[in-house]
Amino acid sequence: MPRCCDKQGTNKGAWSRQEDKKLVHAGQGSWRSLPKATDLHRCGKSCRLRWINYLKPDIKRGNFMPDEEDLIIKLHALLGNRWSLIAGRLPGRTDNEVKNYWNTQIRKKLMKMGIDPDNHKLNQIAQLHFHNQPQQCISASMEKAFNPINGDADMVTDAGSCFEDDRMSAGSSHDLNLDLNVAFSFPSPTVVAGEQKKLENTEILESDEIPTLVIDQLDVGPRRRVTDDGTDSVAVGVEEMGHVREVPELEVLCGY
């Protein structure tokens, strides 16, 4: 069965100005029927992508601000490669843009700093470097991350924090009012390790002993999970679209 883009006479590749004009004129709608209605020889998917990533009126173009970069790193630590979710927290940015920026800029930056961009942990070389010359190469926030509250010696850190001090000294004036630092000053909740999945039977755990934090409307924190067999446990997770997803990365960030 041919795909929609395989149709004969369907254009591919870069969009021309005329095509853009037609798409702008038509605007958002039913993507499959739009090409017919506007005499655009593009498949609906292509129209949608062009609109979302380039033609949509509220798209913010140009370089990413340091605050945005910091936020991307932190959200990536929490959510992984869920670009649409990450982009949703960055007004005017698209998932494609965020993804490209991560792959071309941030990934390199983190690797240069000795941080594995996939799991946000320091690699062995960086650990060694830190122990040899802590005052010269590690910022205060990073050092804090190296010394978890519980005194554990785990070599884990929140990569986003590594950029904070540099920017403070550079006098960043942009304040997104986002405190994404993850720090539990309470006894650690039991963390349910395992694969990331949607948890249907969960509820917010309201306990004085267990902290909850809200990250830019992203509700992150421990939940009571009631499984089918009646047992309940605590999972650290992120609520999204009515579901709670476990985030093992939080264990890392919190130094579990």
Place this chain on the structure above:
DNA sequence: AATACCCGCAACCGCCTCCAC
């Protein structure tokens, strides 16, 4: 000046989810 190489980004592709029927 010509060529090779690198890099960023727009666009494509395939898979998944949702929803109407």
Place this chain on the structure above:
DNA sequence: TGTGGAGGCGGTTGCGGGTAT
């Protein structure tokens, strides 16, 4: 409940511009 179409998402590709040789 199953099925098919449409939209959405993340990974990947390839083009074009910039830089090095």
